[in-house]
Amino acid sequence: MLAEIITIGDEILIGQVVDTNSAWMASKLNDAGIRVKQITSVSDERTHILEALAAGCERADVLLITGGLGPTKDDITKKTLAEYFGVGFKSDEATLEQVRKIFARNNRPLLEVNIRQADVPENCTVLLNKNGTAPGMWFEYNGKIIISMPGVPFEMMYLVEEEVIPRLKVRFELSSIVHHTMLTAGVGESFLAEEIADIEDSLPAHIKLAYLPKLGQVRLRLSGYGESRDELTREIGVFSTRIRERVGDFVVTDEDKPLEKALLDLMESKRLTLSVAESCTGGYLSHLITQHPGCSSVFVGGTVTYSNQLKQSVLGVLPETLAEKGAVSQETVTEMAEGARKNFGSDFAVAISGVAGPDGGTPQKPVGTVWVAVAGKNETVTKLFKFGNRRAQNIERAAVNAIILLLARVKGLA
Amino acid sequence: MLAEIITIGDEILIGQVVDTNSAWMASKLNDAGIRVKQITSVSDERTHILEALAAGCERADVLLITGGLGPTKDDITKKTLAEYFGVGFKSDEATLEQVRKIFARNNRPLLEVNIRQADVPENCTVLLNKNGTAPGMWFEYNGKIIISMPGVPFEMMYLVEEEVIPRLKVRFELSSIVHHTMLTAGVGESFLAEEIADIEDSLPAHIKLAYLPKLGQVRLRLSGYGESRDELTREIGVFSTRIRERVGDFVVTDEDKPLEKALLDLMESKRLTLSVAESCTGGYLSHLITQHPGCSSVFVGGTVTYSNQLKQSVLGVLPETLAEKGAVSQETVTEMAEGARKNFGSDFAVAISGVAGPDGGTPQKPVGTVWVAVAGKNETVTKLFKFGNRRAQNIERAAVNAIILLLARVKGLA
Known part of the structure; x- marks a missing residue:
C-alpha cells in the first residue's frame, strides 16, 4: 500500500517556513507499515492543487494533505477538494460545537468565518479535530482515500495518531x-x-x-x-x-536516536551526572540535552556565560586568564569546565568557548575557532576546532563535537 | 521564470530527516526574483527520479535537485541523470583535484569510490564544490536547465549562493x-x-x-x-x-524576523540588557536568542537550573520557597528571575519554571503547567500558562510566551 503526502501553502514555496509536518507523518506511516512514495509541496492555487491531487491519485492509494484549511481567504483547500469531487457543502455539527467551545474558552467573539469552519464537502467523513477549529476530512473517491488536515503541527499530529493511522489499519492489510x-x-x-x-x-x-x-x-x-x-x-x-x-x-x-540521547543513555546507565558551561553555543548544547524526557537523572544544569563577568562570577574563571589568554582559549575553557563541575556538583562538565561569528574574529582566532573542554574527576581533556564562517553551523558543530568528545571519555570508563 | 526543487533520498520519505534544504533554496530563489512552483521529494529509485525529472521539466524552466551524490552505492542521482540525458561519463579534473586536496587535508586514504566522485555526465558543466567532494552539476537539455547538488546543507548553500543564483541571473531576465x-x-x-x-x-x-x-x-x-x-x-x-x-x-x-530577534532589536535600541534563568525550557530560550549575530550587546548570559540545588546556589532561590511552594510556582519563578537579574547584572531577567513532561506532572501541577517571570528594575511580572502534553511543544510555547511577556514590558517603557 502506497501513500503520498501533499503540503499546501505558499509559505513553503517561498521558503518562509520549513515543512516539518511531512517528515513527522512519513515516520508515523512507516511505523504502521505504509510506504510514502512522494512528498509534494504546492502553492495555494486552485489549478495547482487540482493537478497535484490528480497526479497523486495516479501513483498512490492514499493521499495525506495538510494546509490551507484556515478561516482566512488565502485558505482554499476545502473549496478545491469539493470542486475535485464535484460536490457541494454541508455543515458538520460536531465541528461547529467544537468551534463554539474553543471560542468560548478563549473568550473570543465567534465570527461568521469561524462558523464556516464547520462546513465540509458533502462526501466527507469528518475526523474531529480536538486541538483546533479546522476539521480533519476523510474522502473516498474512485477507489482512493484522500485525507485533508490542518497544517498546524499539533492539530495534524493529533489527527494522524488518533484518527488517520487507526482507520488505515482497519482498511488495509498492511505489510x-x-x-x-x-x-x-x-x-x-x-x-x-x-x-x-x-x-x-x-x-x-x-x-x-x-x-x-x-x-x-x-x-x-x-x-x-x-x-x-x-x-x-x-x-x-x-x-x-x-x-x-x-x-x-x-x-x-545501535538504535535510531540522536547523538546526545545516546550520551544521556550511556551516562544514565553508568549513573553519571553532567553539567554544561556554554559560551558561543549559547544554550544550544543544554537544549539538545534537555529536549529529551528523563534527562534530569543525568543533567544537573548549565550556564550560558556570554559575558566575561559571568565566566568569573558563575564559573570562577580567573580574571588573569581572561586578560592574558582571552575568552576563547584552552586555559579559559578548562577553567570553565572545571568551575562548572565544581560549582554545579556533577561528575562531568563540558565547556565550549569560541567565535561563532559573523563578528568577533581576529587573525589569531578567526570566526570558527572553538575550544571544547571535558572535565572529569581526574583530568580535563581539551580540543581545538576550526570550523567555517556560518554562525548556525558553528554552533551546531561545536555542540556535536563536544558531545563526541564527552562520549569518548564516558565510553572509556570501566 | 519558474523553478522547481526536487530532493532525492529515502531518508526524507521515511521521515528520518526533515528537508530543510528546500525552504532555504526557495527563499534564496525568491530573493532573486525566481518563483518556485513545486517542491518534490522522491526516493533513491531510478524510475521515480526519471519520472520526477520529466514531470518537473513539463512545469518549470529550471530544476534544482539535491541529494544522492555521495560516494556510496545508495546514491544514484548522477547515474540516473546520465541515463535521462542519454550520455556517458567524463572525469572532471578540477573536481578530482578538490577531492585529493580534501582527503590529504583530513589525512584519510583516497579510495577508488572517492576518485569516482569526479566522474560527471558528458553534457555537464561542473560547479566546483569548495566545501565537499561531490561536484555541483549544471545541465541544459531541451531548453530547460537542470542543476544537481549534494544534499549536505552547507555544500548545497555554497553552490546556490556562489554558482547557481549568479548564473541564473546572467541567463534570465528575472522579474x-x-x-x-x-x-x-x-x-x-x-x-x-x-x-x-x-x-x-x-x-x-x-x-x-x-x-x-x-x-x-x-x-x-x-x-x-x-x-x-x-x-x-x-x-x-x-x-x-x-x-x-x-x-x-x-x-x-514590520520586518520578517523571528519574535526573539524583534525583542533583541528593541532592547538594543533602548540599550537594555537581558539575562535568562531556565528550568523546563532547558536552554532553549537562551539558544533562540543567541542564534542571532550581535546578540551579545543585549544578552549577558543565562543559566539552566535543572536541579533545585542550582536554583539555590546560582540564583539564590530560598530553600523554604522550594520546600513550601515547589520548583514550579509563582514564588520560585519570581525568585529565579530576580536572582538572575541581580547575580548576572542585567536590566531585565526572564525566568521559566514548569513541567515539560511527559513525566513530573501532579494533579495540582499537571504536565504543561508553566510559570514565567519577568524581573525589571521596579517590579516583577509573572504569568501562569497551562499548555498540553507534548514536551517539545511545551518547551517551545513556554519560550515564545516568555518573549511575548518581556516584549510587552519593554515596549511599555518610554
Missing part, C-alpha cells in the same frame, strides 16, 4: 517495514562503505543499506520490506551484527 | 517578487482577518495577503509579483501602512 539504524561518529562514509562493501553486496533485494552523513556522524540504516515483521527483524539482525563486528569501534549506538 | 511581512503576537488570525477584511478585498490581483499562524503569533505577509521592484515596494507599502494603522497594537515588528 511490514523494518528499519534498523546504527549511529557512527568520527569516521567518513566512504571509509565505512569500503570496510563493509562485501556485506552490502551480500544483501538480498528486499533489504537496502543507506548512509546518512551529518556533521561528524554517519548513520547506517538497513531497511527491509516484506510480509513478516519478525522475519525481517531476524534477517536485518544478521546483517547488522556483521556490520557491527566489522566497524563496531565507530558505532555510538 | 521581481517583493514580500513584506508583519509579525503580530497575542491575537488570532480570524480576528485579524475580520479587522482588515476591506483592505484585503481592495488588493489588486498581483498582490496577495497570507496569514501564517504559529504558537501565539500570526505573520501577515503581503506578496507582490511584477516587473518593477520599486513599483511593487511602493504599492505594498501603501497596503501595509493601512494594515498597520488598523491593527498596529498587535504588530511586534
